[in-house]
Amino acid sequence: MSTRLRQLAFVLCVAALSPAQSRAGSAQPWDLAAWLPAETALLIECDDLPGTVAALRRVVGRLPPRAVLAEVALAAALKLQSGHDIDGLLRVLAPSKVVFGLALPPDGRPLPILLTRLHDVEAAREIVDLVPHIGAEFRDGWCALFPDPASLTRWRQCMANGPRMSAKHDGRRQPASSSTGLRLFLDLALFRQRRGSSLWAALDAGARVLVGPLVAALDTATRLDAEVTVQGDAVCVRGALDATALTAEPQRHLLACGATPRPTIMVPSDALAVVRLDRSLHGYLSNLDALLPPAVAAQVRGEAANLDLIIGGGSFVGELLSGVGEPAELVVVAAAAANLDDDAPPRPRVELPGVALVVRVDTERARELLTKGFYRLSAILAAQRAQRRLPPRLAQRLDADGLRLHVMRGIAFQGVGEPPTDEQIEATLLFGAGHAVLATTPACAKQVYAALQQATADVVVGDEVRLFGPAIAAALRRNQSGLVAGRLLDEGENPRQAEAFVRGLIAAIEMAAELRIGVVPAAQATTFSVTLRRAP
Amino acid sequence: MSEPSRSDLLRPFIASVARPFDLRLAGHLARRAGFGASLVARKDWVERGVQFALQQVTTRRPEQDLDPLLADVLASDDIERGRAYRLARAVSNDCPLAERVAMFWHDHFATGQQKVQSARLMLRQLALFDAQGLGRFDDLLLAVSRDPAMLRWLDADRNVKGRPNENFARELFELFALGRGAYGERDVQEAARAFTGWRERHERFALLRQDHDAGDKVVLGVPGVRGGEDVVALAARLPQSMQFLARRWLQAFVHPEPTAAEVTALAAEYDRQHRDVGRTLGTLLGSELFFSARSYRSKVKAPLDFVVGLVRSVGARAAPSALARATSKLGQVIFEPPSVEGWPRERAWLNSATWLLRANFAAALFGERDGYKLRPGATAVLADAATPAARATLAIEILLDGDASPASQRAILEVARRSDAPSSAAAILHAVACLPEAQLL
Numbered sequence: 001m002s003t004r005l006r007q008l009a010f011v012l013c014v015a016a017l018s019p020a021q022s023r024a025g026s027a028q029p030w031d032l033a034a035w036l037p038a039e040t041a042l043l044i045e046c047d048d049l050p051g052t053v054a055a056l057r058r059v060v061g062r063l064p065p066r067a068v069l070a071e072v073a074l075a076a077a078l079k080l081q082s083g084h085d086i087d088g089l090l091r092v093l094a095p096s097k098v099v100f101g102l103a104l105p106p107d108g109r110p111l112p113i114l115l116t117r118l119h120d121v122e123a124a125r126e127i128v129d130l131v132p133h134i135g136a137e138f139r140d141g142w143c144a145l146f147p148d149p150a151s152l153t154r155w156r157q158c159m160a161n162g163p164r165m166s167a168k169h170d171g172r173r174q175p176a177s178s179s180t181g182l183r184l185f186l187d188l189a190l191f192r193q194r195r196g197s198s199l200w201a202a203l204d205a206g207a208r209v210l211v212g213p214l215v216a217a218l219d220t221a222t223r224l225d226a227e228v229t230v231q232g233d234a235v236c237v238r239g240a241l242d243a244t245a246l247t248a249e250p251q252r253h254l255l256a257c258g259a260t261p262r263p264t265i266m267v268p269s270d271a272l273a274v275v276r277l278d279r280s281l282h283g284y285l286s287n288l289d290a291l292l293p294p295a296v297a298a299q300v301r302g303e304a305a306n307l308d309l310i311i312g313g314g315s316f317v318g319e320l321l322s323g324v325g326e327p328a329e330l331v332v333v334a335a336a337a338a339n340l341d342d343d344a345p346p347r348p349r350v351e352l353p354g355v356a357l358v359v360r361v362d363t364e365r366a367r368e369l370l371t372k373g374f375y376r377l378s379a380i381l382a383a384q385r386a387q388r389r390l391p392p393r394l395a396q397r398l399d400a401d402g403l404r405l406h407v408m409r410g411i412a413f414q415g416v417g418e419p420p421t422d423e424q425i426e427a428t429l430l431f432g433a434g435h436a437v438l439a440t441t442p443a444c445a446k447q448v449y450a451a452l453q454q455a456t457a458d459v460v461v462g463d464e465v466r467l468f469g470p471a472i473a474a475a476l477r478r479n480q481s482g483l484v485a486g487r488l489l490d491e492g493e494n495p496r497q498a499e500a501f502v503r504g505l506i507a508a509i510e511m512a513a514e515l516r517i518g519v520v521p522a523a524q525a526t527t528f529s530v531t532l533r534r535a536p
Numbered sequence: 537m538s539e540p541s542r543s544d545l546l547r548p549f550i551a552s553v554a555r556p557f558d559l560r561l562a563g564h565l566a567r568r569a570g571f572g573a574s575l576v577a578r579k580d581w582v583e584r585g586v587q588f589a590l591q592q593v594t595t596r597r598p599e600q601d602l603d604p605l606l607a608d609v610l611a612s613d614d615i616e617r618g619r620a621y622r623l624a625r626a627v628s629n630d631c632p633l634a635e636r637v638a639m640f641w642h643d644h645f646a647t648g649q650q651k652v653q654s655a656r657l658m659l660r661q662l663a664l665f666d667a668q669g670l671g672r673f674d675d676l677l678l679a680v681s682r683d684p685a686m687l688r689w690l691d692a693d694r695n696v697k698g699r700p701n702e703n704f705a706r707e708l709f710e711l712f713a714l715g716r717g718a719y720g721e722r723d724v725q726e727a728a729r730a731f732t733g734w735r736e737r738h739e740r741f742a743l744l745r746q747d748h749d750a751g752d753k754v755v756l757g758v759p760g761v762r763g764g765e766d767v768v769a770l771a772a773r774l775p776q777s778m779q780f781l782a783r784r785w786l787q788a789f790v791h792p793e794p795t796a797a798e799v800t801a802l803a804a805e806y807d808r809q810h811r812d813v814g815r816t817l818g819t820l821l822g823s824e825l826f827f828s829a830r831s832y833r834s835k836v837k838a839p840l841d842f843v844v845g846l847v848r849s850v851g852a853r854a855a856p857s858a859l860a861r862a863t864s865k866l867g868q869v870i871f872e873p874p875s876v877e878g879w880p881r882e883r884a885w886l887n888s889a890t891w892l893l894r895a896n897f898a899a900a901l902f903g904e905r906d907g908y909k910l911r912p913g914a915t916a917v918l919a920d921a922a923t924p925a926a927r928a929t930l931a932i933e934i935l936l937d938g939d940a941s942p943a944s945q946r947a948i949l950e951v952a953r954r955s956d957a958p959s960s961a962a963a964i965l966h967a968v969a970c971l972p973e974a975q976l977l
Contacts, residue, residue, distance in 0.1 A: 485608035
């Protein structure tokens with residue numbers, strides 16, 4: 001972090017450490033137009049920073065560590081040699097309200113602005129004077145801080161030359177109703193104007209399927225508003241875009257259900273993640289010319305034609321996709337428990353979680369084509385494995401626990417030492433409870449099938465991604481060496497650094513009982529939410 | 537019986553006032569015996585003397601950090617991870633000669649993933665060079681002959697009794713042990729019979745008795761040869777093998793075109809050391825010949841030397857996977873030698889296009905772009921130098937042991953003077969890395 005950013009961070013740290021201020025001051029109306037230029041594209045308002053940090057800390061536990069913040073503040077105070085003790089600094093700089101703005105002036109260089117409401121303006125002036133290279137403007141009990149004097153000059157020019165805060169911010173001057181009082185505003189129209197091209201144009205074919213509807217909304221919305229709330233053990237960011245993919249052409253074809261609620265399957269008990277994207281592969285492949293550039297559309301169409309061959313001459317789109325109930329759900333579950341018998345074959349060093357794709361099957365024809373395609377695919381993969389001098393894994397029927405599974409299984413690994421990671425993948429197809437489950441292992445398929453049999457009244461609208469921290473942390477902990485290897489090879493860290501990073505990462509993930517991300521298209525808007533619930 | 541005396545060409549280098557073991561020679565040793573060393577290490581060597589420096593580069597310490605990593609890379613069975621692993625070893629090992637020699641044998645016994653089709657086997661072949669590369673050549677040659685990757689590479693599965701495939705036998709004589717002219721076609725045919733039935737099965741060596749021709753063969757004029765082991769032992773003991781290997785080592789460590797006298801001297805030393813590679817190379821690296829003016833900067837850096845050398849010279853770490861991609865981009869794809877003869881050498885590495893690629897790599901590395909993640913970064917590397925002139929001098933010391941032509945020094949000083957302070961360190965180091973001197977090993 002640069003020295004200047006550290007200096008700004010210091011101010012925020014001091015603010016965060018201060019005793020909670022009266023909310024009365026924060027409730028006072030204030031004039032954004034006096035401080036922020038019209039080109040302000042990003043605005044983060046916090047009415048009560050100490051209160052916000054305290055509320056967030058209740059959810060995320062020891063993060064951010066108060067002791068570290070205290071050390072930062074103390075060290076900074078000593079470095080500044082301001083003559084103030086830490087309490088004095090807190091009294092001077094502790095703001096009741098903090099606003100961060102990012103302006104995008106026409107010169108193309110972003111202009112960051114940090115506004116704080118001061119308690120002792122004169123003392124604050126003395127302290128700021130001691131910080132080299134920082135820009136500051138004091139007025140009406142407020143202070144605007146800039147990373148350098150040149151930014152201050154640019155800000156003054158912006159404020160003098162053009163109209164100030166436009167009407168887009170009006171109506172947002174009152175304190176937030178939430179317990180945190182933290183709000184975010186993004187001027188998407190201005191970002192788009194500065195960027196000069198649409199996000200959609202920058203996406204490749206795969207990304208258009210995955211995030212196309214959200215990007216369509218981002219490409220046409222003028223603003224994004226969001227608010228942070230803390231409720232019990234959860235912190236949630238909720239927001240809205242004033243545009244929707246429901247009416248966006250051609251992206252609306254990517255949606256399978258749109259704003260209509262749809263039932264979901266029960267989340268398996270040992271799930272690491274569930275991904276429920278409201279996507280229609282049928283809609284995508286039926287509208288390739290509208291959704292993709294001509295050359296890419298032709299390429300995808302060619303690949304789709306190959307799929308026709310793989311499923312045995314039927315129509316992948318017209319018969320198979322038409323015969324299943326999109327959207328599919330993706331479920332990731334923990335790997336099956338290891339067999340610890342002495343005579344058990346060696347297990348791969350890295351334990352892959354099971355991944356399953358689940359989709360409702362509506363027609364017998366679709367079921368037939370899925371099965372045929374599975375067997376033909378195994379023959380193709382066997383040929384590819386043969387080129388790598390690996391033994392084939394041919395699809396075979398397997399009856400187990402009253403279920404009939406189709407499994408791509410080969411001979412057991414006979415090489416030296418631990419088997420390669422991909423040896424544990426045994427692609428499996430299972431039909432049951434009106435669904436098809438395509439999984440990476442028979443165990444995973446059976447786990448998901450068990451969940452399918454559980455009745456649930458849960459419904460979902462739009463996209464939903466759920467990540468379960470403790471289960472993910474446990475899986476990562478069992479495979480730490482693989483993560484450490486990644487840090488060593490991709491980051492150039494030494495083993496000690498890599499291990500420390502991985503331990504920290506796992507600890508952080510373990511703290512979150514669940515991270516849930518949702519994106520819901522509605523008639524006029526797209527709402528989104530990110531909820532982090534703390535583990536007990 | 538007394539041992540034969542060592543050739544005068546290989547007499548130990550003794551530092552003197554006239555020829556001190558200075559930063560230039562410390563850098564020469566660091567580059568040739570390994571892939572370079574930090575300025576701190578090189579200065580330490582100069583301070584403690586040439587014997588200490590030789591000990592530092594030739595002593596195999598207990599493997600530190602990276603051996604456990606091999607298991608994870610093997611598990612991935614991913615050749616790109618394998619390349620990154622080798623780069624990680626090259627950058628962060630502290631047994632430079634073992635690493636250098638492993639890559640030498642990879643070039644010598646050139647085996648390619650494109651045909652082997654197994655990252656695990658390729659990695660294990662390199663691990664074999666790590667473990668045995670500095671041992672007796674006889675043992676190494678036999679181990680390589682039975683190495684699963686080599687068996688795949690040279691079509692062992694087609695070498696059956698009654699229909700011998702000559703690929704391995706031919707390369708054994710021509711490229712691995714003897715060199716052209718030291719054997720005849722009949723020797724190849726007979727040797728191929730001896731290797732029939734040698735197979736790779738489930739990542740291991742296996743002898744399939746039903747495919748093996750157990751009859752007597754006459755190889756290199758010696759009757760009664762039965763199996764491949766006999767051929768290997770026979771080839772490794774021949775004087776032609778000693779001459780052949782001596783020439784290869786001299787080309788790799790001393791000069792691209794060794795003289796006949798130099799080859800004879802090193803071959804004799806190799807024989808004297810009972811065909812122990814480590815001891816032979818130890819003698820060579822400590823010799824007057826190695827530190828001679830004829831040897832100094834007489835070779836062109838291969839991409840691996842250039843890429844790893846820059847990182848090690850500045851005493852930094854970097855992302856091995858990105859460095860591996862850079863090495864490949866510069867033309868040296870680890871695990872993919874272009875032919876059974878290995879990689880091109882010397883001037884073949886440098887032309888206007890590859891020089892530009894090297895310059896771009898250095899710019900990205902020091903400019904902290906393209907994911908190289910150099911730590912510490914360029915600014916920290918030159919932090920001790922306060923003025924442009926001091927920064928220029930320090931950069932030349934770090935990357936060129938302070939040995940640059942007056943014209944190069946002027947050019948670097950000019951770069952240092954016109955660069956803005958925040959970006960000057962990266963610009964200066966980049967400029968030094970682009971100098972002609974920086975392309976020489």
